[in-house]
Amino acid sequence: MARTNMSSKRRVAATVVVLVAIIGLFVVRLVDIQVVRADTLSADSLGNRSVERTVYGSRGEILDANGVVLAGTVMRYDVALSPKNASPFTRTVDGVETSIPLSQSVAEIGAVVGLSADQVQALITDSLADNPKSDYALVAKKVGVDAFRALYALEIPWLTFTQNPGRVYPNGAVAGNIVGFVSSEGEAQAGLEAGEDSCLASNNGTETYERGADGVRLPESTVTTEPAVDGSDVITTIDSDLQFFVQQVLAEQAQKTGAAWGNVIVQEVKTGKLVAVADYPSVDPNDVSATTNPDDRGSRAFTASYEPGSTFKALTAASVLDAGLATPDSQVVAPYRYLPENGANINDSSVHGDLRLTLTGVLIESSNTGMSLFGERLTDQQRYDYMTKFGVGTETESGFPGEDPGILHPAEDWDNQTEYATMFGQGLTTTALQVSSIYQTIANGGVRMPVQLVSGCRAADGTLTEVPAAEGTQVVSASAARDTADMLEMVYQQGWLADTWNIPGYRAAAKTGTAQMPDGNGGYSKGYLVSVSGFAPADDPQYVVSVSLADPVNMNSSAASAPIFQEVMSQVLKKYRAVPSGATAPDLSGTW
């Protein structure tokens, strides 16, 4: 009994010692792990398990009026290799482990990204020459999905891919000058991309998740640390099909006549919406560098102002009619040279004897002297006020970045020559857009509608913001506008380009302009800016078409721009099913 007691006591003592030793061991280990190396270990463990990932928000799209994508976002991939690891590797081909030599790998990579095997090899050797431990050399930036898949399928362990969202313009140069482009880093640089950047911009988010030793994401471990926010879509008023046609016609005629640049605007009369704004030369936003001159990469229709010339006479005529100081039949005798009392010196473009013209005739003949005789019936201030109401001297409402307001000096600053020159479109400058807006006002019964290029910014939930104002302003009376339209129809019927711009079956109204262009040194160059502006159908105007060609060296007159007007207007009338009314045109006499 005593022996068993002794042995059991010893056993208990041994057990206690062992237990204490074990617990002591655990305590030491615990303190070591939980206190001494706690930070390092937990950081290590999180680093092993937790993966942070960028979630890309996609930049909003730029759409045309019918929802056609003019600018969209696609996922692209940057391809890089690790020069120091570039070596043969094994790949399973038809179930057999095969060693792929470096020469074959570089050839395969090169074939996909469009480089020769030597170029890829050079990339590796050059990087290693710079830095023997080089771990990164960019092979190709922003390759498409197909190329990415082809490269991924090569299973080359030292080839890495990084997602990099890219911008794509599916319609190329169609509306490229308006849509603009972004830099390779995704920074908005021109056009609506820049102007509407606040609407389009997206925010990249981040998420972290934990993964097991084999790289598989652990369920329910995803934590969105910052949600990605997609950009909103910009909806324009442009019709991409018409835009294509107009750009095509413009480019064809500009090349034929040797013009330096040109633009065509198609505007809806009732709403002021821009249906097409074509610029030549055009820019393909997918390949901006192909357009060498940086000036050609924007839209001169918005950003270049010049003296409009005779197309401006329609404004003067409408102002005089609105003030009740003339009718379309009012008569003047227009000399070749007119020397008003204030000392100005006005002459017409070609020598002629005294012409007995009505106001209609003055427009048909495009007589500067005749227009001066009518224009001087208004005071300078009155004419200035009419001009500003027509939108001259201020940017339009389009919201296009860098839009030119044009130059319109206050009436009291006009010198004696400017007083008269402003009656027929000299001594002030306008953009093509402002000229289009003047004709829109005349065609729309004297109501000027805000020029619209963007009809709104549409968020993901469908809400439309930045909707432009649709309130028109009455600039001249409806009857003055109607009379001006009738006179312009006479110009279309009887002007010297009547055969060139004739659209069979339709009634239209149009006016030409030929203006000298500045040479950049305060004087005039030898080139002319030739233009045609007009609208149709004349009895119920629906669309304004305004054409400008700069310095068409092979044909330095508005005859160069008239065929564009004819083709574009025909297409517009056909496309929008404007049915000829069949009503007869008014009969206004140009002479007396």
Added chain:
Amino acid sequence: MSDNLARVLTTDALRPEFTGRPEFTERPGADERRHIEIVSPSTHKRPRVVYAFSAVACVGAIVVAQLLLSVGISQGAYEISALRASQVELGRTADSVSEDLIRVSSPQSLAANAEALGMVSNSTPAFLYLSDGSVRGAPTSASGDQAGAAGLVPNSLLTGVPLVTQVTTGGQGASVASGAPAAGTAPVAVTVADGLPSPTTR
């Protein structure tokens, strides 16, 4: 309540319980009742083993269930992972084909293809009124002089994309390696064996 209490106190049958001593009890009925209430040592032993076993079994079951659950979850993780991967792949396929589609539906592509098929645009519209049979506008036949015009509005995305007339009948697109822009190539004469194809309407 007070009524109830009074009745309990006056019940003879309950009196022995107040003493707590069973040997003083003379009534066998009351004795029997107390034996049932007290758990005897013999009946104590067996339930203890059962309880131990059932407790261990429960623990075991829980452990097994937990194991199975965790196996299930990790199996799910692999499944999710695989599905995610295939979703990404399918997304890429969708991106790729929709890019192709958008590209070929661009006006440049349509115009070049229409031209290659021998189509010309007519810009003098005319309208036939069904009500009175009158014709509004001046119908003129298309001049067809626009051939070659489609290429003035560039689209670098179309580089290397073949025209419909260049696509071989096998359905395989002509080699992209040709590199030449689709636009501007001479229209290929189209031969139609049995008249122009037209849909059958019933």
